[in-house]
Amino acid sequence: MTKTELWVCQLATTVPNISGNKWLKLASALRKRSAKQGILSMGGAFSNHLAALAAAGKHYGFPTVGLVRTDKIDLTNPTLAQCLQNGMYLQPVDRSYYRQRHTSEFNQKLINCYPDYLIIPEGGSNEEGAKGVMALPLAQTPAGEASLLCCATASGGTIAGIIQRYPDIRVLGLAVVQDKTLIDKVNACLPINHNFSNWELTKASSAYGKVKAEVVAFCCELKPQISLEPIYTGKALYQLFELLEKKELAAGQRIAFFHTGGLQGLAGLYYRKLISETEYALLAADDNEEACTAV
Ligand SMILES: Cc1ncc(COP(=O)(O)O)c(C=O)c1O
Known part of the structure; x- marks a missing residue:
């Protein structure tokens, strides 16, 4: 069986809420x-x-x-x-x-x-915002250079930075919004007349902000290893696992997934009763601040 590697790159900062x-x-x-x-x-x-x-x-x-x-x-x-x-x-x-x-x-x-x-x-998300993301050495995993780079995509700035930093590596934006203009939004964050062709976007299976029970369960299941929330990182990683399971993504790749943060949003999900008290207590408990986690 061909082994697929998945590396999760998580950024911690000293200022709470400016992570990812x-x-x-x-x-x-x-x-x-x-x-x-x-x-x-x-x-x-x-x-x-x-x-x-x-x-x-x-x-x-x-x-x-x-x-x-x-x-x-x-x-x-x-x-x-x-x-x-x-x-x-x-x-x-x-x-x-x-x-x-x-x-x-x-x-x-x-x-x-x-x-x-x-x-x-x-x-x-604009050209300036994307330039900031170019500083992230996402492809450099502890095991060597990744062959596929992934991140949750909503307004496009994050993926635009990754695309520019790594023009020779395939980049997959895991869409967390159902937005027909998302490609245009990513392009608007790239330099005018660019010719980057190393990227593509998935189709989100549900609307932005929709909390699906299976995604919450997935976040809870992975919690001992990694802290996720179901609107961005959990939804995107769930989609990535589905693509691998359905063999829509080839096995044997070294994948680097950028953990884009967003854990502050868990309190709002609980406030709106979109996750239960037990789920909130589990998902929000001691955020994992490891720089890179292999799952
Ligand atoms: C936690 C989190 N992940 C991913 C994204 C998507 O990033 P972008 O909007 O740059 O596509 C956002 C939105 O900024 C976010 O808050």
């Missing part, structure tokens, strides 16, 4: 920000990205603003409560207005309202 891809995607903005400038970004009410930005603002001492896709700021939402505790100013934005976030009018209004802020997009 968050630190990398924010790195360029943190460098680019001028001394007196704050950073503004946007996301959903349980956004890992907003949680990370708020934590970075508190740690480095700069102001942060989060536009939240919601009608009203729920102060008992654990992600938003944490953002507020870290000093982020939260502004609710209703869904229909939020949908206009890619337009120049939306952007201009933000510039007018927040002239002292550097504005970065949802998820921190």
